[in-house]
Amino acid sequence: MVETVLDAPCPVCGKRTLVYRAEELELPYFGKCLQTTIICKNCGYRHADVMMLDVHEPMSYELKIEDVRDLNIKVVRSTSGTIEIPEIGAKIEPGPLSEAFITTIEGVLNRIVDVLVQLMHNTPELRERINEVLRKIGYIRHGRMKATLILKDPLGNSAIISDRVKRRKLSEEEIKELKLGEITYEIRR
Numbered sequence: 001m002v003e004t005v006l007d008a009p010c011p012v013c014g015k016r017t018l019v020y021r022a023e024e025l026e027l028p029y030f031g032k033c034l035q036t037t038i039i040c041k042n043c044g045y046r047h048a049d050v051m052m053l054d055v056h057e058p059m060s061y062e063l064k065i066e067d068v069r070d071l072n073i074k075v076v077r078s079t080s081g082t083i084e085i086p087e088i089g090a091k092i093e094p095g096p097l098s099e100a101f102i103t104t105i106e107g108v109l110n111r112i113v114d115v116l117v118q119l120m121h122n123t124p125e126l127r128e129r130i131n132e133v134l135r136k137i138g139y140i141r142h143g144r145m146k147a148t149l150i151l152k153d154p155l156g157n158s159a160i161i162s163d164r165v166k167r168r169k170l171s172e173e174e175i176k177e178l179k180l181g182e183i184t185y186e187i188r189r
């Protein structure tokens with residue numbers, strides 16, 4: 001791991017206490033990736049990203065979640081990646097606040113649950129709809145419902161690490177459709 005002290009003010013506290021960390025990881029089927037993190041040692045501000053070193057094309061990955069064992073499949077989502085699970089209407093889009101993560105399918109589901117619980121708190125009128133989605137997520141986590149995880153990245157820095165994943169290049173139209181909004185959860189009304 002490489003750690004460097006940056007000569008730049010922290011975007012949150014303004015102090016010159018930022019460090020940059022870079023770590024190279026070897027991913028099965030994808031080769032090397034570089035995980036980078038900027039951390040403020042004063043206030044704890046953190047920004048993480050991930051870059052594939054061997055893949056550079058706009059890619060789409062699609063995986064059917066069919067079994068509890070699939071929950072352990074690793075997902076690499078860079079700040080330019082969009083995640084969708086159409087069966088539950090979930091979409092995690094890139095944006096200024098979005099963080100890169102390397103997690104498992106279970107970790108992705110947990111992040112969606114966090115967003116939904118927050119959403120339920122802010123918009124009580126959507127409570128029933130949200131409960132319905134939370135129930136579906138419960139079924140997926142117990143292997144009782146099949147779902148599709150789609151991960152699209154116009155910069156090719158995201159991936160689903162499995163030999164069962166369907167991978168293909170994104171078309172020009174698909175690249176144009178990918179938004180650069182904030183992390184949103186669109187609930188169908």
Ligand SMILES: [Zn+2]
Pocket residue numbers: 010011012013014015040041042043044045
């Ligand atoms: Zn700071």
